[in-house]
Amino acid sequence: MSGVLRSEWTKLRTLRSTWWCSAVYLLVVAAFGWLAAATTSSAPDAGAAVGVALIGFAFGQVVLVVLGVLAVTGDLGGPMALASLAAVPRRTRLLAAKTAVVTVWAALLTALLAAACVLAARTLVAVPGGVSAGDPAVLRAAGLQVAGAALVTVLGAGLGAVLRSTADAVGLGLALVFVGPPALALAGGETASRLSQALPALRVGEDAFLAVPTSWPVGLGVALTWAVVACALGAGLLERRDV
């Protein structure tokens, strides 16, 4: 397995698209975070201040979907699949390694960004008692953001394995995490709000951006379910498929 993980890391880091996606992700989330913090003069507590600074992830998740999808479709969506599957005939192992590598990469970037966003809230937003990095509310907000970003990346990889087409998988991924939750929230009504809560929005939990909020354990559970189901379906189809 370690060999396959190293191989997948090589595949990820030797594509320009990875670095473009990473740069855009860092830029979008950091810029939105600092802008939001700079235009917020005060907040009632540290959790609220950090929540404001994390707003950029709502847009940044678009890049995570693309990153997760490309990691799979770039390798298994075209003729390259012949070489990859001949080299690693254990297909589920290959997909698992691929997903793990891109997810760890996305989580690292997100952790870096979450720290930057906490710093922005601490520097730019006036909060009674200040924003301390050790505050449980701050740690929870940042931790949820990293977990949510990781799960969206896993979902992207799973959709890539199911659909094999970059355009189809990115389209469906964006519909699920970016368009669906706010659109259903705006539609109003009991059914639409329930559906909105059942979609995997990146801002898991109570501060769901533009979507209908739930408690964070529910939000995390929903995102986890979507990610796991997509990957399991993707692995099942990959095992069966002729290439």
Added chain:
Amino acid sequence: MIEVDGLTKHYRTRVAVDDVSFTVHPGRVTGFLGPNGSGKTTTMRCVLGLTRPTAGTATVLGVPYRDLDVPMRRVGALVDPRARHPGRTAHAHLTALAQSNRLPAYRVDEVVDLVGLGAVAHERVRGFSLGMAQRLGIAAALLGDPEVLLLDEPVNGLDPEGIRWVRELLRELAAEGRTVLVSSHLMSEMEDTADHLVVLGRGRLLADVAMADLLGRHASVRVRSPQLPLLGAALHRAGAGVSLEADGALRVEGLDPAAVGDVAFAAGVPVHELSPVVASLEAAYLELTGDDVEYRAGVA
């Protein structure tokens, strides 16, 4: 050693491979021949576990390919020259493949030099010609120094120098005792390369034969004489098949040149030319497929 037993693959509307069985032995180059669409690629992909057969089995070194943990150390394959990501460099492509099978990094540089891609190893493969892509595919197949090689149309797109290089490489690999299966739809290409032939037509096995036997079976003798009718009659009595060529020579089938000379001497007929005619593989192949009634019926 590659063993294919009763292999059958149905796609929705057509039968790609129909109950094909053959064994590829080590120490020689086995040519895998057949026109386009005859099932060569499907058979090779079944052997490599890329395609699931409808019925029958295919094993490499005694086990199904998908049961091999690090297959590249034992089996090398070129399936499709396009099997690479266009945005990756040749070196990165080979490094990723090598790592997946825990092969040492120096093997990448070795195979890059071996296939002659040293100058372009750090360029993105997007700009590679078909010939360069084939060389990259061959490099990938050789990465693990495998004892079994499957190459699907490796000389497609190569220049004459490249074709000669592949031919010599395959002969060398077979001479080292490896199992080499190489497919082509061009008969002439195999003539100087393969020791043994497996021929498919319309998904069915048409022949599994040693090259020398196939050519020998279709060999003939050309003989010229001022007393042609006399010689013809004598050869006919000796049991040979005799026919008149357009240029006035006799074409004799069923006797070797020495026997034809002996018949002429016994009959007291002077001989002005006596030469063995080796059948071209192309002619032998056409005769082979032409004899296959089912194949012809299928075409019509």
